[in-house]
Amino acid sequence: xxxxxxxxxxxxxxxxxxxxxxxxxxxxxxxxxxxxxxxxxxxxxxxxxxxxxxxxxxxxxxxxxxxxxxxxxxxxxxxxxxxxxxxxxxxxxxxxxxxxxxxxxxxxxxxxxxxxxxxxxxxxxxxxxxxxxxxxxxxxxxxxxxxxxxxxxxxxxxxxxxxxxxxxxxxxxxxxxxxxxxxxxxxxxxxxxxxxxxxxxxxxxxxxxxxxxxxxxxxxxxxxxxxxxxxxxxxxxxxxxxxxxxxxxxxxxxxxxxxxxxxxxxxxxxxxxxxxxxxxxxxxxxxxxxxxxxxxxxxxxxxxxxxxxxxxxxxxxxxxxxxxxxxxxxxxxxxxxxxxxxxxxxx
Numbered sequence: 001x002x003x004x005x006x007x008x009x010x011x012x013x014x015x016x017x018x019x020x021x022x023x024x025x026x027x028x029x030x031x032x033x034x035x036x037x038x039x040x041x042x043x044x045x046x047x048x049x050x051x052x053x054x055x056x057x058x059x060x061x062x063x064x065x066x067x068x069x070x071x072x073x074x075x076x077x078x079x080x081x082x083x084x085x086x087x088x089x090x091x092x093x094x095x096x097x098x099x100x101x102x103x104x105x106x107x108x109x110x111x112x113x114x115x116x117x118x119x120x121x122x123x124x125x126x127x128x129x130x131x132x133x134x135x136x137x138x139x140x141x142x143x144x145x146x147x148x149x150x151x152x153x154x155x156x157x158x159x160x161x162x163x164x165x166x167x168x169x170x171x172x173x174x175x176x177x178x179x180x181x182x183x184x185x186x187x188x189x190x191x192x193x194x195x196x197x198x199x200x201x202x203x204x205x206x207x208x209x210x211x212x213x214x215x216x217x218x219x220x221x222x223x224x225x226x227x228x229x230x231x232x233x234x235x236x237x238x239x240x241x242x243x244x245x246x247x248x249x250x251x252x253x254x255x256x257x258x259x260x261x262x263x264x265x266x267x268x269x270x271x272x273x274x275x276x277x278x279x280x281x282x283x284x285x286x287x288x289x290x291x292x293x294x295x296x297x298x299x300x301x302x303x304x305x306x307x308x309x310x311x312x313x314x315x316x317x318x319x320x321x322x323x324x325x326x327x328x329x330x331x332x333x334x335x336x337x338x339x340x341x342x343x344x345x346x347x
Contacts, residue, residue, distance in 0.1 A: 005030045005061045007093045008068035012170040020217035050093045059100040063224045064107040080114045086139040104156040111140040113164045126314035129233045157230035159223040168213025180301035182346040185255040194260030195252040199305035204245030207310040209237045212327045228321040235313035239326035247330045254337045267298040285347035
């Protein structure tokens, strides 16, 4: 029996990792998050704020999956500069768990393609794990530097996974592009407008990639248990590329809408006064009572939809080391957006 501690267990990454491990008979899971999740067989949730030093009430973890993230105020493109809390949460979580876990085998750290500067402007693509770091601050650098130094001379190892724009069904988790698309569609439909592509001119024609959260959970399990992954970094995406304008009409069709012509729109500004409209939509259609600010993060939408350069990761290394799963991104979007409708998160 292996025992995993998933830090950030209720987020768009963590909850999928919990579910992946819980479905296997040889794993026990401790989920850490600020909110208390619902315990079930072989899964126990522990509410904790890892921004502060703490003492675990459990021991003998064999694996740690670190999926926590502290956003900063303002533009999503600036989140990587939010160094202190994101470094401190990792330090507090891993050092505390290690103290009570003499059988620790591996720590899986989840960073991302901001490691290459995807948030700053054009960069070398497809990005390889061996590419040099971009100039300037990035809390991913601080995290991996601390973890690398902390691990030296110890029996356990680490793995760094770098996904791009994680996509999952995680109601109540705003940091995902899926609720951005779904709630944007609901608002525009209520206003009698088409579901127009909101990015700046040219953005919908650049190459983009995403990572399905279920697919990522499979990669995390591989990274935690394959000997080849010890002290290595891997890009993890769906394995395909797309252009937003090519798939946008099909995404609009999920909501029975026309895409219309692209219409640049600053979502953060446009949606600033739409909370009352959202509340009316929730009441009108009998939706789950999520607040506007807890269901979607508009700065994240502006960040993703206004990327004017190609975003591409090279997956050769992960394939050479044993992870071969792929996901059709267009089908993933259709399936997940349909699920948001069926679950009554959006009409």
